[in-house]
Amino acid sequence: xxxxxxxxxxxxxxxxxxxxxxxxxxxxxxxxxxxxxxxxxxxxxxxxxxxxxxxxxxxxxxxxxxxxxxxxxxxxxxxxxxxxxxxxxxxxxxxxxxxxxxxxxxxxxxxxxxxxxxxxxxxxxxxxxxxxxxxxxxxxxxxxxxxxxxxxxxxxxxxxxxxxxxx
Numbered sequence: 001x002x003x004x005x006x007x008x009x010x011x012x013x014x015x016x017x018x019x020x021x022x023x024x025x026x027x028x029x030x031x032x033x034x035x036x037x038x039x040x041x042x043x044x045x046x047x048x049x050x051x052x053x054x055x056x057x058x059x060x061x062x063x064x065x066x067x068x069x070x071x072x073x074x075x076x077x078x079x080x081x082x083x084x085x086x087x088x089x090x091x092x093x094x095x096x097x098x099x100x101x102x103x104x105x106x107x108x109x110x111x112x113x114x115x116x117x118x119x120x121x122x123x124x125x126x127x128x129x130x131x132x133x134x135x136x137x138x139x140x141x142x143x144x145x146x147x148x149x150x151x152x153x154x155x156x157x158x159x160x161x162x163x164x165x166x167x
Contacts, residue, residue, distance in 0.1 A: 008038050008050065014057040016042075022060065081116035084136045088145055090118055095147035096136060107146060 008014075012025045027039040029050070036050040048056070083089050090113050098106040107123035108131070118131045136143040 008053060013060040014040070014053075015060050016057055018056070023057065078115070082113045082118075082133055084133060086137045088136075090133050090136060091148075094145060095123060096120070096131075096143045097146045099138065099144055100141045 008025055008028050010025050010027055014023050014025065015021070016023065021042050023040045023042040023046070025038060025040045026045070029036045029038075037047050038050055038053040039045065039047050040053070079089065082091075090110060092110050092112055094110045096108050096110070098108070100106075108120040108129070109123055111119040111121055111128070113119070113133070116133045118133055118136070119128065120131055121128050131143070135141075136145075138144055
């Protein structure tokens with residue numbers, strides 16, 4: 001179904017042609033209204049004129065709500081909660097550095113992540129803390145991703161393409 005010939009309906013997913021951002025249609029005004037508009041949401045709720053919406057967006061998936069689409073929505077919402085504002089998905093085993101100058105080069109290892117909260121432990125210790133994923137980005141009191149790889153028993157593991165040399 002092409003965007004020009006199809007009708008816009010609630011629960012459909014559309015992609016903005018200019019930058020590829022996905023949006024979900026929440027509500028469509030009645031065809032009998034003088035100025036018909038589409039209420040949709042990507043990161044924030046937006047109202048766009050119906051004709052402009054058809055020009056700017058292309059259909060990705062039909063809006064037939066199923067149990068799997070509800071699960072997919074929940075999984076996507078969970079992933080969005082666990083993603084920093086810089087677009088980094090926070091995962092178990094990552095190493096992050098505290099950029100706060102009062103913390104003197106503190107590094108933490110992600111133990112688990114759920115609902116936008118990361119359970120961490122100090123890299124060289126046993127102290128456990130909880131960090132909000134929303135704070136995990138580069139700024140004066142924020143965090144920086146140091147190592148995206150996994151850990152094994154508290155030590156860095158070399159990736160397959162890295163070779164260690166001993167002399």
